[in-house]
Amino acid sequence: MELGLSLGDATKPFGFLKENNTQKQQNTAIIKKSGLDFCIALGLTSSTVADGGREKTQKSQEEEEDDDDDDDDDDQSSEGDGSDDTQGETHLQLNLLPLAPAPRRISPRLQSLPWSSDNGSSENGSSGNMGRAAAKGLDVNRLPVAAAEEVSSANSVGSPFQMDLGMYRRPGNGNQMGGSKRDFEATGNDVVEAERASSRASDDDENGLNTRKKLRLTKEQSAFLEESFKEHNTLNPKQKLALAKQLNLRPRQVEVWFQNRRARTKLKQTEVDCEYLKRCCETLTEENRRLHKELQELRALKTSNPFYMQSPATTLTMCPSCERVATTTTAAPPTVAAASAKMGPIPKALPFPLTRPRFFPFPQTPTHPNQPAAS
DNA sequence: CCTGCCAAAGGGATTACGTCA
């Protein structure tokens, strides 16, 4: 994603927007507010736009994994890459990092292979690329299936997730549960709810209908699923079966619950991102306003000084990172073409990482892109 | 009656694997 700040004429798009494909232009929003032209360009730096959000999501998931694995290394690599090819560039990149880590999708067949985490053989994730992917994507060792099944079958002490499920299950109903007598005493509503669901499901089963059944998971079931989701937001088949068995749900129900839960997480993250971009927009608007004012002052100074144009042209440039203004004297006033040529190729990333903790666009601890990174 | 939440279903896409020519 790229953010471009245009001062003055918003009708003239950024250079990198003109040069790039139309999809970037489609993602460009020009905001005119109170007489000031403010242009913010939101575009994907990689070719992930074509397939809607899907490919982008997968890419971001991979990036999230990297972040999870080694934040420091990732930051350094980003810094290094950026400074290599974007020195002196003025484009800014926002790295939107979702809050919840999303693991790489793993084929169920891979998960069932000997090096998959279910067999406890990938504790260090050193079983090659595929093994690493499986180990990184799903930390299923947190809830060993064998242990889960043991807890489920024995229904004994030991597991923090253990619940007294199915004690009042209706005969013949394999899907729903009614909760325990203790649950009924504590939270009668839940039991009533479960009973209703149980009753509905039971009726449907008795009628032999395979129609959609609307059920509300009990608080216990939801809490259990939530705990599971916290540990791993995707399931492999064994985990799914274990969960379903433990909660007295169909595996399909567990699967659907996880899908919907992921969707809710993503929705929340989108809202957070939206709010974040809004703040960025406000900050950039304010900065644009400030620069406009500065420009007017310089123009006023120029008109008030009749000898101004006789002196060699002076260009004021401000480092986007440290906000220091540098003056360079040239023989002739710079042209747009000359400035464009001086800028070099369009960058794809910032010379320094801008992640959420460091509020865009003005880092609290600015690092000059031309300076070597502090060791 | 309206609305929001949420479980569930449907559909397209992706991936891994097996089969076969």
Added chain:
DNA sequence: TTTGACGTAATCCCTTTGGCA
């Protein structure tokens, strides 16, 4: 024996549907 095409199964995400508080 290797290879590419094809089918299948499983899962994903996205969107929509429908029940319920």
